[in-house]
Amino acid sequence: MRLTISALMICAASPLWAAADAVTFSNIDGGTLSLDDxxxxxxxxxxxxxxxxxxxxxxALQELYDTYRDRGLVVLAVPSDDFNQELGTAAEVKDFCEIQYGIDMPMTDITHVRGDQAHPFYKAVAAEAGFAPGWNFNKILLDGQGNVVGTWGSPVGPMSQAITDPVEALLN
Known part of the structure; x- marks a missing residue:
């Protein structure tokens, strides 16, 4: 399991926005979600x-989103069964998240995040920042230009200072 790989270190490589295939996900509600938006x-x-x-x-993810969304932060949940811990369908995932946690943040359809089948976004992050999810609830923070600002492993809570400090810095 990986912990913080990089924090507050903007990659010198090209922003992820530049790779069109890497920034579009299937939306859990149908249609697509684009990081370009x-x-x-x-x-x-x-x-x-x-x-x-x-x-x-x-x-805590919903709390983070509620705390900073009016200032511009987007929290994107990417359900994945790559670690064999996701429900069977996107509809089940959506219902579970809404009923159990009151989630209203953007959410993708069930998506591969590692290995050869990884979504192009995750392949781009691995190539640009050397980070690939080692488990569920790994976090990747992008600045407004699509640069990876920080990555964190599962144990780092969404409302921890390790995440809120760089979020605050980006919003100020």
């Missing part, structure tokens, strides 16, 4: 799973 805003991307020991972090 959030250019100029910081985005925290979190690979999630409904049946993981870290699943209670949904409460």
């Amino acid at each position: 959030w250019k100029g805003q910081p985005v925290l991307v979190v690979n999630t799973a409904s049946m993981c020991g870290y699943t209670p972090q949904f409460t």
Whole structure:
């Protein structure tokens, strides 16, 4: 399991916004979600799973989103079954997250986050920042230009100072 890989260190490589294939996800509600829609805003991307020991972090993810969304932060939940802890369908995931945790942040369809089948976003993050999720609830913070600002492993809580400090810095 990886802990903080980099914090407050902007990659010198090209921003992830530049890779068009890497920034579009299938939306859990149908259609697509594009990181391009959030250019100029910081985005925290979190690979999630409904049946993981870290699943209670949904409460703190929603709190983070509620605290900073009016200032521009986007929190994007990316459900994944790569660690065999996700429900069977996107509809089940959506219902679970809404009923159990009151989630109203953007959420993708169930998505691969590691290995050869990883979504292009995760492949780009691995290539640009050397970070790939080692478990559920890994976090990737992008600045408004699509640069990776920080990455954190599962144990780092969404409302921890390790995450809120760089979020605050990006919003100021």
